[in-house]
Amino acid sequence: MGSSRKIEIQFSSGDTFREIFQGSAEGIIMVNRDGKILLANPVSERMFGYAEGQLVGLPMETLIPERYRAGHVHHRHDFNENPSPRRMGMGRDLMAIRKNGTEFPVEVSLSYKEINGQFLVVAFVIDITERKKSDEALRRSEEQLLIYAAELEKKVQTRTEALNQSIKELEKEIEVRKKAEYEAHKSLEKERELNELKSKFVSIASHEFRTPLSTVLSSASLIHQYKEKGHLDKLDKHINRIKSSVNHLTGILNDFLSLGKLEEGKVDMLPEPVLLSHFFHDIQDELKLSLKEKQTIELVIHGEEVPVYSDPRVLRNVFFNLISNASKYSGEGKKIQINIQFAANQVRIDIVDEGIGIPDSEIKHIFERFFRATNATNIQGSGLGLNIVKRYIELLNGDIRFTSEEEKGSTFSITLPIS
Numbered sequence: 001m002g003s004s005r006k007i008e009i010q011f012s013s014g015d016t017f018r019e020i021f022q023g024s025a026e027g028i029i030m031v032n033r034d035g036k037i038l039l040a041n042p043v044s045e046r047m048f049g050y051a052e053g054q055l056v057g058l059p060m061e062t063l064i065p066e067r068y069r070a071g072h073v074h075h076r077h078d079f080n081e082n083p084s085p086r087r088m089g090m091g092r093d094l095m096a097i098r099k100n101g102t103e104f105p106v107e108v109s110l111s112y113k114e115i116n117g118q119f120l121v122v123a124f125v126i127d128i129t130e131r132k133k134s135d136e137a138l139r140r141s142e143e144q145l146l147i148y149a150a151e152l153e154k155k156v157q158t159r160t161e162a163l164n165q166s167i168k169e170l171e172k173e174i175e176v177r178k179k180a181e182y183e184a185h186k187s188l189e190k191e192r193e194l195n196e197l198k199s200k201f202v203s204i205a206s207h208e209f210r211t212p213l214s215t216v217l218s219s220a221s222l223i224h225q226y227k228e229k230g231h232l233d234k235l236d237k238h239i240n241r242i243k244s245s246v247n248h249l250t251g252i253l254n255d256f257l258s259l260g261k262l263e264e265g266k267v268d269m270l271p272e273p274v275l276l277s278h279f280f281h282d283i284q285d286e287l288k289l290s291l292k293e294k295q296t297i298e299l300v301i302h303g304e305e306v307p308v309y310s311d312p313r314v315l316r317n318v319f320f321n322l323i324s325n326a327s328k329y330s331g332e333g334k335k336i337q338i339n340i341q342f343a344a345n346q347v348r349i350d351i352v353d354e355g356i357g358i359p360d361s362e363i364k365h366i367f368e369r370f371f372r373a374t375n376a377t378n379i380q381g382s383g384l385g386l387n388i389v390k391r392y393i394e395l396l397n398g399d400i401r402f403t404s405e406e407e408k409g410s411t412f413s414i415t416l417p418i419s
């Protein structure tokens with residue numbers, strides 16, 4: 001084949017076009033109507049791996065991989081029929097083949113021209129291997145980025161889940177600790193209260209025991225003296241004083257015992273049918289000895305008596321305390337009245353006295369442990385009785401209330417269920 005100089009195409013405007021043709025950065029190939037290459041610039045020769053002038057005379061399809069050739073011939077005919085400047089292969093990748101058989105991607109623009117009555121197709125060819133590579137690299141790094149993002153998201157999600165889980169566990173732990181702390185606090189409080197109770201017991205007991213014990217001692221030595229002197233008539237008085245002192249001591253001890261049991265929640269109710277008329281007669285008998293001079297206990301029953309289903313030991317403790325108070329806080333010769341009123345399914349018992357009463361301002365404290373009214377400080381007592389009574393009444397599902405007027409008297413009213 002000859003060189004480009006041998007074909008009949010002349011650059012009509014001389015060297016300017018030649019320079020453009022020769023110096024163009026794109027490959028420029030001119031083909032005739034039959035697809036034969038008439039002219040190829042140096043860039044296109046280098047691109048396809050041919051020596052100078054080697055492309056001229058070759059069929060255009062030489063530069064196209066075998067598998068596309070038939071299709072290309074077809075396209076070429078179409079172009080010849082309807083020539084217009086256009087990009088080749090829009091939307092799909094075009095492949096070209098070098099002399100050595102290696103393929104590479106290209107971008108091709110087509111134009112045409114009639115020179116000296118000859119129809120010429122001009123193809124502008126760009127090797128887009130590098131662009132493809134960077135496109136591919138970009139695509140890959142985009143893909144990689146997406147993968148990273150997804151991984152990151154997944155990591156964040158698992159971390160968040162783990163965090164939530166640990167927060168939940170922490171919350172649980174806090175809850176447990178709070179509960180334990182609360183329990184510890186409660187038992188500490190309880191222990192503190194019990195210690196307080198014990199120390200108060202020691203101080204009250206040493207104080208409360210002193211008087212009856214010295215009474216016992218003096219009465220005992222008097223009995224000894226009277227016996228020596230033969231004054232036997234005076235013995236009874238002192239024996240009775242010893243008995244009542246011992247009763248008083250027993251009472252105090254019983255109170256503390258009850259309190260201890262109540263504190264520990266160890267009071268079991270053993271209910272049985274109780275006839276209150278009998279019950280109060282027994283108490284009357286028992287208390288007769290410890291009443292003050294000329295004090296009386298009067299028992300009045302209203303309504304038809306029915307047995308009350310309750311624990312007699314607890315009842316005894318309750319009314320022993322209340323009637324003792326009525327006597328203790330009343331003067332000599334005063335009357336104590338026990339009114340029992342039966343109703344449909346409950347019974348009400350009023351203990352009425354004519355004693356010193358309770359000052360208005362102290363009424364609200366009367367059931368508090370160790371509380372003693374200011375008008376009662378000269379009278380022996382530990383301030384435990386009513387506290388125990390109230391708690392026993394609660395255990396019996398009953399109710400206790402009172403009215404009182406200073407220097408007139410008090411009425412303590414207890415309501416108990418009958419069954």
Ligand SMILES: Nc1ncnc2c1ncn2[C@@H]1O[C@H](COP(=O)(O)OP(=O)(O)OP(=O)(O)O)[C@@H](O)[C@H]1O
Binds near residue numbers: 366
């Ligand atoms: N019938 C009453 N009349 C006047 N005051 C009373 C009467 N009953 C109780 N009180 C007042 O209530 C206080 C508390 O009574 P409570 O029976 O609890 O204790 P106490 O009688 O002082 O001692 P304890 O009964 O333990 O030996 C008494 O100290 C007293 O001031």
Ligand SMILES: [Mg+2]
Binds near residue numbers: 321381384386
């Ligand atoms: Mg009392």
